[in-house]
Amino acid sequence: MTAYKDLMAVERATQALAQVAGRLGWDQETMMPCGAADQRAEETGALAAVLHTRRCDPRRGDLLAAAEVGGPDEVARAQLRHIRRDFDRATRVPEDLAVALARLTSRAQGQWAAARAADDPAAFAPVLAEVVRLKREEAAALARGGDLYEALLDDYEPGMTVARLDAMFAEMRPRLVALRARALAADWPTLDAHFDEQAQLRLARELARRFGYDFARGRIDMAVHPFSSGSGDDVRITTRVNESDPFNCLYSTIHETGHACYEQGIEPAYRLTPLGQGVSMGVHESQSRIYENQLGRGRAFCGWLYGRMREAFGDFGIAGEETFYRAVNRVHRGHIRTEADEVQYNLHIMLRYDLERALIAGDLVTGDLEAAWNDRFAADFGYPVDRASNGALQDVHWSVGLFGYFPTYSLGNVYAGCLYRAMQGAVQGLEGQLAQGDLSGATAWLRDGVQCHGGLYEPGEVIARACGQAAGAEPLLVYLEEKFGALMP
């Protein structure tokens, strides 16, 4: 056990440094003076280099190999599994490729932002081609003869396969396209009032608290793009405010609260160890999505929220809970993934999944990306893309090398569908609680079934344990069809 203890001491320091890097990122998005950007890039780079050196350290490999031959218990086995995956991942990619990718994606992100601002996909295509080329090299180093895309996917959703994703999306796509067509033909109420910024922020803080966010171990600040950051006892969230659309602030706060509660809910003994973070992007997104959608946009909670918003903002022109519920769940034409409703969101993901698979496979060149995007969009959404910034240039992900990340958003929705079905069977009086703005039963069930485990179980296993069966798309699809079927008169 000495090797294991020594290894864990090293890992603990590495995890602590990774938390520092995360805090630096938080600072950059919320607090950093505008003139500090260049210096910050050097600071971030220096810390990233320290972390990279630690991840690849041969002594880490030696300790790991020695620890693996002991007779570890369940927790130790899980710790070693995470460390092994991380060490192999870090050491399989040649140092010069890792450096080249870091440099290139830093530059590509700037070029993407400029191309998006100018609506000029041709300006971005060459640098994106270079990113794809290096990501293919990286994938080849990781895949060792296996599927390139799957090797990248494994960074974000360990154990997931392209075969399972293909089957899942094949099941989802026709039913969501059909539901989308019906929903867009219906009429939906909209808000048309002014919602004071400070009143929105006060309500956002109250919602975060009601959904279980512990402010003693976190804080809320403003950022251009809302995010959650940090693990253990320092998990921070951000939000933004639009004074004509309070749902932007309130539901992004609930979404980030879901991410943050996952981190805050992990078994305290795992803090600053490999088990001390959410186990995958998909499971993380399942928590943010079930907080935001199944709970936050459900009929019962919307009834309570309507009354609470009338107290906070006065009469805002929506007469009655039912109309409010329809306004919250309004389905509408829109090109931007992050603003999509529950019906259309996964169509965005499938589009990106198929295109990024083709890019990594070498079946699509970046010069043809915009046309491929626009064709697919028209087919699935039923209306055209009007400009590249609303199409192939809308997301930052590819510019920074995030290939294989998009499907985890849909996996999060699928997991949330499974968890919600199980929660409805397990939590007594759930609807009555939600109608009172009381999330304690729902969030306690999620904490005990999912959040507390951190990285102890693999992503698929933690969902299956919580739900009593393997995850699949059916519960989500039934939920969406029933919910939106009832919303369309």
Next chain:
Amino acid sequence: MTAYKDLMAVERATQALAQVAGRLGWDQETMMPCGAADQRAEETGALAAVLHTRRCDPRRGDLLAAAEVGGPDEVARAQLRHIRRDFDRATRVPEDLAVALARLTSRAQGQWAAARAADDPAAFAPVLAEVVRLKREEAAALARGGDLYEALLDDYEPGMTVARLDAMFAEMRPRLVALRARALAADWPTLDAHFDEQAQLRLARELARRFGYDFARGRIDMAVHPFSSGSGDDVRITTRVNESDPFNCLYSTIHETGHACYEQGIEPAYRLTPLGQGVSMGVHESQSRIYENQLGRGRAFCGWLYGRMREAFGDFGIAGEETFYRAVNRVHRGHIRTEADEVQYNLHIMLRYDLERALIAGDLVTGDLEAAWNDRFAADFGYPVDRASNGALQDVHWSVGLFGYFPTYSLGNVYAGCLYRAMQGAVQGLEGQLAQGDLSGATAWLRDGVQCHGGLYEPGEVIARACGQAAGAEPLLVYLEEKFGALMP
């Protein structure tokens, strides 16, 4: 030159990591959730260990030795001098002693805070004795047969000697005791009004801007104890607000602006190199003090500030500039160093200097510290200490191992006196500018004469170059005697 270039690349990354550590400290005092303290201690410790390893790295020593045999130019010589001092300092202290000191002082700080809250010096004496013991060991490792205290002083004011401090304080003490006695016998006006928090903060921001603070490379937040943090393009300051005493917020802001402008004013080419920070604590304090006192509390600027405060707060019960000027410079009984007026401040420092020298020399045991403090205080200040939290327990410094730091506060005042005399001769129309609230002439002279050089010259040399002669206490003493003589009718 290859060794020099390689060395500087290593140093640059180390400096960047040191900036990250500084930002983490800033976050802890301004933003960190209360429940994150334990985790933060691990994060801070992990980063400190990385920095320590880099400082002591034998490869650093090899590169340094190789670079020193080249024919470096003035800037390179100065860089190498700083790196040599830092490397020798880091490697002379045995690793286990460094670790023991870090652990002990972390614990001692908590025990000091508890003892201060309970006004119980006996509870703190044993742990302080242990700190003194380890600091003596550390000093012995650094001093290599020389004076123990001087070896510690060298961390904060390189090149300064106890002989010069002794002579300086011997010159200052009788004249300041005499001036203190006269000043305490006089009547001074006080403020008695309510000063709105937000109006104070708006004015504080305006003052920072007028004194030259660049908000594009910094920001102001609230903290329990005001401080300045960071170098280069990210230099942040903090302040605090007392609604019955606006001078607390306004003058602490001007003080921290002085520190911050020093960092912001350093030659940009030195950013993230050993030359890219203020050269010593004493020179740093000279900038904060001349901004705060000679400029900010001078008659001309007070005239302008009086008008500006009337605009900000309305009539606050002070009739006329002259009365306002006397209120700003009020001399009053008080036990707390950080709240002391210009006349008594240095008496606080001399008291601590003599006591900490005796502790490090082994001539005073911590059990006798309180009595020694109280005797000396009564002798120099003319009124007794009422309780330990107002006496030997008031400052955090000794609990965290800062021995040799206190005299740099007085050196800052002495340097400020020298600089102000030289500035008066060099800046045309200075008084007229200050009377208009225009600090641009004064701060440009300081930037060009002192701030821009960063660590290029040794502390004594940078002051001597700016002033045209070596620093001494006489200009400060004459300034104080003239200023306060004129203020006492």
